[in-house]
Amino acid sequence: QLQLQESGPGLVKPSETLSLTCTVSGGSISSSSYYWGWIRQPPGKGLEWIGSIYYSGSTYYNPSLKSRVTISVDTSKNQFSLKLSSVTAADTAVYYCARGAVAAHIDYWGQGTLVTVSS
Amino acid sequence: EIVLTQSPDFQSVTPKEKVTITCRASQSIGSSLHWYQQKPDQSPKLLIKYASQSISGVPSRFSGSGSGTDFTLTINSLEAEDAAAYYCHQSSSLPLTFGGGTKVEIK
Numbered sequence: 001q002l003q004l005q006e007s008g009p010g011l012v013k014p015s016e017t018l019s020l021t022c023t024v025s026g027g028s029i030s031s032s033s034y035y036w037g038w039i040r041q042p043p044g045k046g047l048e049w050i051g052s053i054y055y056s057g058s059t060y061y062n063p064s065l066k067s068r069v070t071i072s073v074d075t076s077k078n079q080f081s082l083k084l085s086s087v088t089a090a091d092t093a094v095y096y097c098a099r100g101a102v103a104a105h106i107d108y109w110g111q112g113t114l115v116t117v118s119s
Numbered sequence: 120e121i122v123l124t125q126s127p128d129f130q131s132v133t134p135k136e137k138v139t140i141t142c143r144a145s146q147s148i149g150s151s152l153h154w155y156q157q158k159p160d161q162s163p164k165l166l167i168k169y170a171s172q173s174i175s176g177v178p179s180r181f182s183g184s185g186s187g188t189d190f191t192l193t194i195n196s197l198e199a200e201d202a203a204a205y206y207c208h209q210s211s212s213l214p215l216t217f218g219g220g221t222k223v224e225i226k
Contacts, residue, residue: 100215104210
């Protein structure tokens with residue numbers, strides 16, 4: 001059974017960089033049939049796709065966040081990571097890592113991690 | 120960007136009642152529409168893929184229909200455990216987008 005687990009600081013100061021890692025277990029992150037992505041959910045609100053990375057290393061980001069987002073993968077550790085720079089209070093959210101089938105549904109989600117942006 | 124508009128935002132329903140949630144896309148997305156259920160403090164769970172395809176382990180009272188721009192999630196004979204938020208999601212084009220969600224409350 002595939003499992004995804006987010007890790008990283010739960011509190012980030014304004015203007016700093018949010019960094020999260022997703023560790024994948026029970027399967028390989030190198031599969032060509034899937035992408036690995038980040039999705040966030042502000043408290044009490046809906047879901048927002050942040051971006052995805054494919055086995056080829058290609059990345060795609062939400063245009064609304066593109067200038068601040070970097071997603072990378074470390075196949076040796078079966079992990080992928082998110083960096084979001086210049087954060088503000090509006091970036092406070094539960095951040096989920098997830099696996100999606102290419103051009104299809106998201107079939108596995110991490111449990112989510114709350115990141116609060118505050119001084 | 121494809122905008123997904125869900126309705127209603129909120130629905131209060133008695134057990135055994137039928138629930139219908141709609142999702143309208145701002146442009147045609149074929150059948151690239153998926154539905155998720157999110158219970159409080161949990162991550163979303165896939166309910167229906169490609170508009171109408173069932174998912175193993177999901178109760179048969181959940182069904183989906185539609186294509187193009189108009190889609191429907193139906194919950195037949197609502198049970199107490201179905202209290203949750205429901206989201207539609209399109210994978211037709213980037214950026215991937217989600218509907219605003221529909222919260223279903225049990226009366």
